Amino acid sequence: MARKTFFCIDAHTCGNPVRLVAGGGPILQGSNMSEKRQHFLRDYDWIRRGLMFEPRGHDMMSGSILYPPHDPENDIGVLYIETSGCLPMCGHGTIGTVTIALEEGLITPKVPGQLRLETPAGLVKVSYTQEGRKVKTVKLTNVASYLEAEKLTVECPELGELTLDVAYGGNFYGIIDPQENFKGIQHHAADKLISWSREIRKRMNEHYTFVHPENDTIRGLSHILWAGTPLAATSTARNAVFYGDKAIDRSPCGTGTSARMAQWYAKGLLKPGQEFIHESYIGSIFKGTIEGETTVIGKPAILPGIEGWAMVTGLNTIFLDDDDPYVHGFQV
């Protein structure tokens, strides 16, 4: 019998799960987190599937594994694991990971109140506030985010033709605003948004190619962001972000909020100094800001600031046992 043991610390960021693998993660080769991600995908994806999918996880499960930094100026390297795959970057995952790592003493910041994270998508800077041991807020400055394409069209089952923009915020997002054939998320059940998203993502990736111009391992439209009317008068916008096969993000989605802000910035709807209060499907909030303006291969881009909070929910020692027919998880 071969049984692998993973020491995990579970949390949620504004409602969405984060399972940090604090012990049992594999040793990976690579001179940066992007190369380590490729090694993980090649040889260790069974760990992701075992820890994220049923029966040990669920549709929304998401997590991370920590690695020593490659550059001694940085604090830690982060590999993101999720039901959807091994993301280049994950915003809610970062907020949860930082909260767990600080509260449980997994990292000692070089500069108190700040962290520099190596992620597969690039360097992510973090500032946080703490009261005693408790981390109260985490704000990340994400990788350069930009509008990739505007006014693409796709045929959506039941709804008909939809127009969507594609923006990058650490992952590629198809962004669907209310329009003639889609009145906003408040008018549709989550199971409909999920099944439409699956089909739209498939069709978009069949018809178009999305590749990050500076890192060709980041490719493909992975997430769909549906927009709608906010629940609170104080919010700027509300979304339902689809990922994996059946997930709607319970948090406002950090990379989705980054993509959304980059889209608004490119269209002149959001300016540096303005706040972007983004509401999730369940009404939880991230505060978005523009921390810097830049370009990605000549396209206007922003460095988005995303602020949120997370709560540690418990310790979880998980076995992946070869005698178990579901050792690598399943999806229905």
Ligand code: PYC
């Ligand atoms: O917060 O970036 C995020 C995220 C990606 C997928 C789920 N959450």
